[in-house]
Amino acid sequence: MSTAQFVQYLVSGVTQGSVYALVGLGFTMIYAVTRIINFAQGEFVMLGGMLSFTLAVSVGLPLAAALIIAVLIATLVGAAMYLLAIRPAKNASVVSLIIITIGAAIFIRGLAGVLWGVNAVHPPYFTGNNSLSFLGAFIAPQAIWIIGTMVVVTIILHLFLTYTMVGKALKACAINPMASSLVGINAKTMALIAFVLAAAVGGVGGVVMAPFAFTAYDVGVMLGLKGFVAAAIGGFKSPLAAVFGGLLLGIVESFAVAANWGPFTSSYKDVVALVVLMLILLVRSGKLAEEERAG
Amino acid sequence: MLARLTSKWSYLAIAVLFALLMLVPFNWFLGHYTTLAIFIGIYTIVTVGLCLLMGYTGQVSLGQAAFFGMGAYISAILSKTYGVNPWLAMLIAAVMTGAFAYIIGYPIFRLRGNYLAMATLGLGLIMWVLFRELGRFTGGPDGMTGIPSLSIAGFVFNTPFRRYFLVWFFCLAVLLISQNIVRSRTGRALRAIHGSEAASESIGINVDQFKVKILVLSAVYASIAGSLLVYHLRFVSPQLFDFLASVRLVVMAVIGGLASVWGAIFGAGATRILSDELLLRFGQWDIVVYGLILMLVMIFMPEGLFVRLKELYERLRLRYKRREA
Secondary structure: OOHHHHHHHHHHHHHHHHHHHHHHHHHHHHHHHHOOOOOOHHHHHHHHHHHHHHHHHHHOOOHHHHHHHHHHHHHHHHHHHHHHHHOOOOOOOHHHHHHHHHHHHHHHHHHHHHHHOOOOEOOOOOOOOOOEEEOOEEEOHHHHHHHHHHHHHHHHHHHHHHHOHHHHHHHHHHHOHHHHHHOOOOHHHHHHHHHHHHHHHHHHHHHHHOOOOOEOOOOHHHHHHHHHHHHHHOOOOOHHHHHHHHHHHHHHHHHHHHHOOOOOOHHHHHHHHHHHHHHHHHHHHHHHHHHHHHO | OOOOOOOHHHHHHHHHHHHHHHHOOOOOOOHHHHHHHHHHHHHHHHHHHHHHHHHHOOOOOOOHHHHHHHHHHHHHHHHHHOOOOHHHHHHHHHHHHHHHHHHHHHHHOOOOHHHHHHHHHHHHHHHHHHHHHOHHHHOHHHOEEOOOOOEEOOEEOOOHHHHHHHHHHHHHHHHHHHHHHHOOHHHHHHHHHHHOHHHHHHOOOOHHHHHHHHHHHHHHHHHHHHHHHHHHHOEEOHHHHOHHHHHHHHHHHHHHOOOOOOHHHHHHHHHHHHHHHHOHHHOOHHHHHHHHHHHHHHHHOOOOHHHHHHHHHHHHHHHHHHHHO
16 A cells, blocks of 8 residues: 555545544533433434535525534534433433434434435535645545544533533533532533533534535434444543544544455445444443443 | 233233234225235234343343344345245244344343443444345345245245235234243243342342343344245345334334333334324325334333333223222
8 A cells, every 4th residue: 555545545534533523522422421322413413414505505505604503403403302302201211211312313314304305415515625635645625624623623622621610510420420419510401511512513523524425314323323433432431532432433444445355345334333333342341331330 | 831811801802802813804804904914913023022122121122123134134045046945944044043143142231221222223234234235145225026935835825815814823923922931930030130130140040141042032033024024025125124124113112012012013003004004105204203202102101102001991990990899
């Protein structure tokens, strides 16, 4: 493999990985605060992408406005999901909560299918599509947008969690819900904030990704699964670990496809992520089981 | 053979159900709905397995369509491509699917709750990708057509009327076997596991072994149902076993009441009628409705719709009795 090819696959892996990282961030936030795995996480990404297409192309809003409104709507859906489906289920078991978030996922997906139809759509590029050349590899401007957005979102999130009162409260809630409620942190409000942030981050992932890879009403499941893999690599502990997990997964996928060996042709790209998922789950299973019992 | 039923009413209910089922495919009764009833029978078989797994043992499976699809594809490939007798193909499919479930069972049940759910979801997606991509064997995204029919000594199950009785024979057999399991020592062990794994372990229940046994059983049920599906449709394609297929199965189990064997008929029936008769015209609306059902049932009656209805009936009956006395 030449340097140029290597760089090409690396960049493509990091680009894909950035999207997984954003989804993984959402998983981590919600899980840390509520101990819920939100199976609808991928749907926020789908919503961001599809809404940005509708607002920018069908409605004809200026691109920036379309992107912002798309993210806002995805965020509202996240808040609505928490308030209408998660909060009313008091004392629900883990199984019930899983089924509720699955229900929310297919509900959102089904509505998207009804609204937008089954065809893939392609929102406009943010800044054209003239590839830049870098060490012999070609990099699409949209890829830079994706990677840049991921970096900015991660930094903002990190600053938010470290330096603001609400962020610190979220962290406290994640570390010890009982103790944090004793010092006056409202766990329900924190859960709502976690869902809002997760949906917003997912929506952002959706709007930056959509012009790069086509998007459709049904992309949520696979993206959700890969974001989960990213968060699982990071152990659902810190947002930075989820970002690392996402990038790692993207790069592994990209090079597995590059190897083009035996089963690893591009049609099996998704299987790579799934096999990684299985391996992580099995390797970490002892530890995960303990946490599940403790949490 | 039958474990004792709780009252004479249960016997009566089952007798009435039996009689109704016998009459369904005749034209003067519900003959128009024979095909629908066949689907209900097939999906009931899968749902019963899922109910045992989710309701009694408390283990989530979001990838039950993987086993369903394995049964379907192994039967289809063996009987069509390799000319194996369809019955033998069905048996081999059940054995292979069961063996597969056994092999993945121990590692996968080291996981619990959320992680188990994700692992099973991943399993379902892997199988779906394989069905699609192993085109040489499976016919790829288009699937396979021209799969032979089942037959017994020259009697070919080539009309819906005949297949109806075949499918419901299997379905009732599965229901009775499952009911016996639930009322046996195994069933009590399963409920103990659902209650508390640590406590079950402490009274000498081999928790992992029971979980794997039930997974294997549910996989074999799903495989048999898958085989019946391809011999009925004489066609197979990956869309039948995608992520939504697994979710639909969960919907059936949830409506039926997770911990209820007979509720499975109700769950499968309600869901198929909803999909095939009421919502067919509305395209994507059926998954919207399923999503709503899942959320509402889990928020307001986590034991399942059927179980709640049964409770309501019992309460009314008691009140009526009291008034009489």
